[in-house]
Structures are given as C-alpha cells and as structure tokens.
Amino acid sequence: MILLYDGSFEGFLSLVYExxxxxxxxxxxxxxxxxxxxxxxxxxxxxDEAKAGKVLDAITKHFTKEQQHxxxxxxxxxxxxxxxxxxxxxxxxxKNKKELRNINNTNLFYIQNLEKELLCLVHKMxxxxxxxxxxxxxxxxxxxxxxxxxxxxxxxxxKRLGNIPFIIHDVKRALAFxxxxxxxxxxxxxxxxxxxxxxxxEKFKALWKSFFKAAAxxxxxxxxxxxxxxxxxxxxxxxxxxxxx
Amino acid sequence: xxxxxxxxLSLLAGSAKYDVSCSxxxxxxxxxxxxxxxxxxxxxxxxxTSDGRCVSLLKVLLTNVCIYDCxxxxxxxxxxxxxxxxxxxxxxxxxxxxxxxxxxEGLFLSSGIIKNEDHTMSLLLQTLRILxxxxxxxxxxxxxxxxxxxxxxIEEATLLAHRVSSNIELPSSKSLALLAPDKTKEKxxxxxKHARDITLQRSxxxxxxxxxxxxxxxxxxDFEILKLSSSLYEKALLKRVYYSAYIAVNNHKHLPVPELSxxxxxxxxxxxxxxxxxxxxxxxxxxxxxxxxxxxxxxxxKTFWALSNxxxxxxxxxxxxxxxxxxxxxxxxxxxxxxxxxxxxxxxCFEDLVNLKISLKKARYFIIAGKDFHRxxxxxxxxxxxxxxxxxxxxxxxxxxxxxxxxxxx
Numbered sequence: 001m002i003l004l005y006d007g008s009f010e011g012f013l014s015l016v017y018e019x020x021x022x023x024x025x026x027x028x029x030x031x032x033x034x035x036x037x038x039x040x041x042x043x044x045x046x047x048d049e050a051k052a053g054k055v056l057d058a059i060t061k062h063f064t065k066e067q068q069h070x071x072x073x074x075x076x077x078x079x080x081x082x083x084x085x086x087x088x089x090x091x092x093x094x095k096n097k098k099e100l101r102n103i104n105n106t107n108l109f110y111i112q113n114l115e116k117e118l119l120c121l122v123h124k125m126x127x128x129x130x131x132x133x134x135x136x137x138x139x140x141x142x143x144x145x146x147x148x149x150x151x152x153x154x155x156x157x158x159k160r161l162g163n164i165p166f167i168i169h170d171v172k173r174a175l176a177f178x179x180x181x182x183x184x185x186x187x188x189x190x191x192x193x194x195x196x197x198x199x200x201x202e203k204f205k206a207l208w209k210s211f212f213k214a215a216a217x218x219x220x221x222x223x224x225x226x227x228x229x230x231x232x233x234x235x236x237x238x239x240x241x242x243x244x245x
Numbered sequence: 246x247x248x249x250x251x252x253x254l255s256l257l258a259g260s261a262k263y264d265v266s267c268s269x270x271x272x273x274x275x276x277x278x279x280x281x282x283x284x285x286x287x288x289x290x291x292x293x294t295s296d297g298r299c300v301s302l303l304k305v306l307l308t309n310v311c312i313y314d315c316x317x318x319x320x321x322x323x324x325x326x327x328x329x330x331x332x333x334x335x336x337x338x339x340x341x342x343x344x345x346x347x348x349x350e351g352l353f354l355s356s357g358i359i360k361n362e363d364h365t366m367s368l369l370l371q372t373l374r375i376l377x378x379x380x381x382x383x384x385x386x387x388x389x390x391x392x393x394x395x396x397x398x399i400e401e402a403t404l405l406a407h408r409v410s411s412n413i414e415l416p417s418s419k420s421l422a423l424l425a426p427d428k429t430k431e432k433x434x435x436x437x438k439h440a441r442d443i444t445l446q447r448s449x450x451x452x453x454x455x456x457x458x459x460x461x462x463x464x465x466x467d468f469e470i471l472k473l474s475s476s477l478y479e480k481a482l483l484k485r486v487y488y489s490a491y492i493a494v495n496n497h498k499h500l501p502v503p504e505l506s507x508x509x510x511x512x513x514x515x516x517x518x519x520x521x522x523x524x525x526x527x528x529x530x531x532x533x534x535x536x537x538x539x540x541x542x543x544x545x546x547k548t549f550w551a552l553s554n555x556x557x558x559x560x561x562x563x564x565x566x567x568x569x570x571x572x573x574x575x576x577x578x579x580x581x582x583x584x585x586x587x588x589x590x591x592x593x594c595f596e597d598l599v600n601l602k603i604s605l606k607k608a609r610y611f612i613i614a615g616k617d618f619h620r621x622x623x624x625x626x627x628x629x630x631x632x633x634x635x636x637x638x639x640x641x642x643x644x645x646x647x648x649x650x651x652x653x654x655x
Contacts, residue, residue, distance in 0.1 A: 102590040103583065104597060113602075127291040127301070131346045139345060157347075162281040162381075164345065204342050210251050211343075214258040215304065216294035219492050219508055225297025229290070240292055 013052035029083035282384030311357030351385030390436035420463035457487035575607030
C-alpha cells in the first residue's frame, strides 16, 4: 500500500499512528500523489493533532534522549525520502531498543548516515553562513541549503552574537529564525522587502575580500581542492566568492 | 606614504600566510550570556582559499617590521619590502567586525619584532586586552609568544588567549644557526616552557600550544623530525606540530635554489599522516621509521609499516580490539568504531564491511573477515606492493590537511 501524507512532522506522526492501529502494510510513503497509479492501493493520511500527540508521547517514553534527537534530526532532512527508513526505525525501537544499534540493518544504517550528513551540513554552515549588517545594527543572513537547518543555526548564533539582534533567512523554505532581545522564533516569511544595509557594510566586505585574497599562497594554488572543501552550491551568499560566480 | 586599512590588511595578512596553523579546535566551550563570541570545541572552517587551505581565523601580523634576519622569512630586516603596522585598536575593531559577520572564528595574531621583544609582546597584549576587556569578546584567540619576551608578559598572554605558540622554525639547532642566526633552540623553546609551567600551576592541564617547522629547507630526515615532534608531545609542550613545506621567498646561499625547488607537498602530507599516527593511533616514532630514514613517498606511513610487519597480519576483524583494528591500512578510527558496533550483532564478512562503507582497497590484503580473506596474493611484501600499486590509487593527491574537518584538529 502507498501512503500519502502532507510532509509535516505531525503528518508523519499521524501516519505512524494509523500504521499501528490499522495494521497497514506499507510499501512506500509519498508526500505528493504520484502521476500514474498501477494496481497499487493507496491511502491518504490526514494530519491529526491528537493522534500525533499520542505517538509523540510514546516516542518520548520509549526512546532515549539521543534517539529522540535522531528522530527529530531525520525529519529535518526534508529533501530526502526518509519516511520508510524512519518508520522502520520507530518499529524496531518500539519492539526491541537494543536492536536500534544494529548497523547491519540497512534502514538503521541509512538513518545513521543520513543524520551524519545533516550534522555535517550543519557544521559546514556554521562556518559558511555570512551576515550582513543592516542600518539598525541587525545582522541578516540569507541561506539556501539541502536540509532544513535553521533551528541549528539559530541556536548556534544565539550563543555567538551576544545581544546583537539577527535574522537567518532560509530563502527556499521561506523560513526565518529571528532573534531580538528576548524574542527567539522561527517564522514563515511570505513576502520580503530588500533591507537597507549599514553604511559600513561595503567597507567590511571589501576588507574581507582583500584579506581572503592575501591569505592564499600562490605557489600552492589548488582550486580543485578549494572546490572540494567549498562546493559551488555553498558559495551563493559568501561574499569572498561573489565576483567569481 | 599613508596606507589605508585595506592596504595594511593585504600586506600583513600576506606576511602571516606562511604560518600554517589555522585550527581553533580543542578549546573549551566558554559561552557567556549576552557577551560576544564563543569558542567551538571542534573548530569551524569559515572558508577555503584558492590554495585549498582553510580560513578560520583572522591571521595577521601586528607589524611586518622586524629586527631579525632569518634567511627563509619574507619579513627579515634585510629585505626591501614595504613595512607597516596596525594599531592595537585598529586590529581589535577589525576582529570584532569580521566576527560579527561570521567571517572568522577569532584572531590569530603574530608579529615581526619591532624595537625589542618585550615592546612587541606588549603591543600584542594590548590588542588582546581591548578585545577581552573592552569588547567582552570570548571568541578564539591564538597569540604568538615572542621568543625572549619576559615571563610576566607570557603569563598575561596565557590568561588572555585560548592558545599560545612559538615556532620552532627548523628541526635542529644546526639549521637554526645556519638560517636564523638571531634564534636558538633554547630561545624558541623557553616561552613554551614558561607557558606550560605557569598554566600547570593554575590547573591540571597545560595551555594548548602549537608550533610549526619548515620542511625541506634543510637536510634533516623525517626520522629526526618525527622524533622531535614526539618528544615535544611527550613533554606536554605542544598539542600540535605543523609541518610547512618550504616555500622559496628569498635568495640565500644556504637555502635551496628557488627555481629548482617546488614546495615538497607530498613529503609534508606524509609527515602529517605520520604525525596523526603518533597522536591518535598509538604508534611511536621508531615504529614508523628507523634511524635517518625518510617516509616512503609511494605508500602512506601506515601501509608502509604494515608491509614491513607482515608477521602481524592478517588481522581478524571479528576479534581484534580497537587499538589493533586501527593499525590496519585503510581502516581509521571511525571504521574501527563501525566494526566494533556491527560485530556485536553478527560475524562480519567482506560484504558486510562494504555495506558499512569501509574501503577494502588496502584493507583486504591485511584482514580476515569471517570466512573471507584475500587469497589471490599470498602474504609476500612484493606481491602486495604490486597489487596495491596496480590499483593505481597509491599516490594520494597532497592536500595540506589530510583529515576531515569534521573530526576537528586538536
């Protein structure tokens, strides 16, 4: 049976509920209705907060803190088909917790690697995110990333930037982490006006560029290596690469 | 001529770029609510230059004025280059503004010797004081100790910085006398010793220090170099030694001719690999090399070691403990951990290892996995060598840091 759900975390939890209580045999899980359907039965899951809440309670009871983190992390890998593997992860966890560490199981190994991939991306973006200063002193960063890592970046920069207000804008997902004094939240951004930058912004961008250029050793020139460390897809908003894109 | 900040930055970053230390890892998380900056334990690379090296710190000199005359150094007094200096305030402001925009993880501050040692050290410390006390900046700071600076100044540096260091420059006293007449081994090591002792009095752990030496400018063998590194690690003087392939910037009668010498990048790469074996894999320097020997260019040090110690192989991956598993060529710490985790559930065969994404390219000649072991070439050194060479993967592209940025450098 093919299951169709809306792609949200609550939606996925509702799906888990139905799989358990309706004893569904699942062959695949999709976020969008496929264009051709041949002989397959398919079943649409409607997001239901009560059902999702029950599953969430069960997860907090059954899984260790670390395993719960893994589950939430996997859901952030929104461009990947993680649903079948995560369903299997939950199934194994509810049945026999010890077995969750068995990386000989393809699904579990997949989950472990996917989480690693997410955390690698997070680590890269800790470094590759670039802020620009706005007129009122707010720092503003645009990002476009494979997975939804705004929550990680928000927390990281809350620690780093002291009392400076900042915004991290995920352009593709139309989300933003906003920090201002006590306020910390993730908002959806429907429309967006181009901000006004501080008068010093261009100066520091130029200084950074000249530092970046001066720091390279000519006799070790190796753009291939550079590209393997900073693939082009990360460079969109990095000021030091702006000219060569 | 009055230089702009941009000119100064280009000049002083350009002079500091030969210092290879970049890692900001291994520092404690020191987050304070409402204050600017926080160090990250594993270190974070913020960019990579066109030579493929990571940028995580604003790495600059306070000044490129220098009273010393070291043959290999671009800033030696006898070179006719434009000289300039930052004021401590200028440098602190630059650091803060770069940090806010997330260009950098912190500051790496070095300097030429202006007037005298203590005067230079005081200027460096003034920059650090502005950052730490005035801006309440908690981000990473690495400062070079000026050889010959007084004890009190070194003590203050250990209080203000996350990491202090002093470059050993060359692997022996003889070479120093030849190329860096103003420096002696004692003078270079004494600030490190002071810093270690002062910090040991304050806590159980000495401050983390690093050094670098130039490889290929003088005639020392890799054996001598690794022996030196390993004794520095043992005496807790250093957490990390950087090896820097000699790059010709000057002409000098005792230096290799610049036209002929390309930086020995592969040798540098092999030294980093060997250094890694010293620090994380439980090897000692005399296991890796014998007296006066150089590291093999064709094989990485672990493979070379395995080929010379075939009586210890093949190793059974289903039974060997972690410290033996990591000695298998092609299997690293992470691979060993995966094996340990997976074998609790079943006996592993070659296919299982492949499924765990462990590369068998090298490892298969050295292991037994369940019923599998590599029968096609019996355990004769030459045969395995040939087999490894014919895979065509034995020469690895030299990269400056052969490690993953995610493991974090210590």
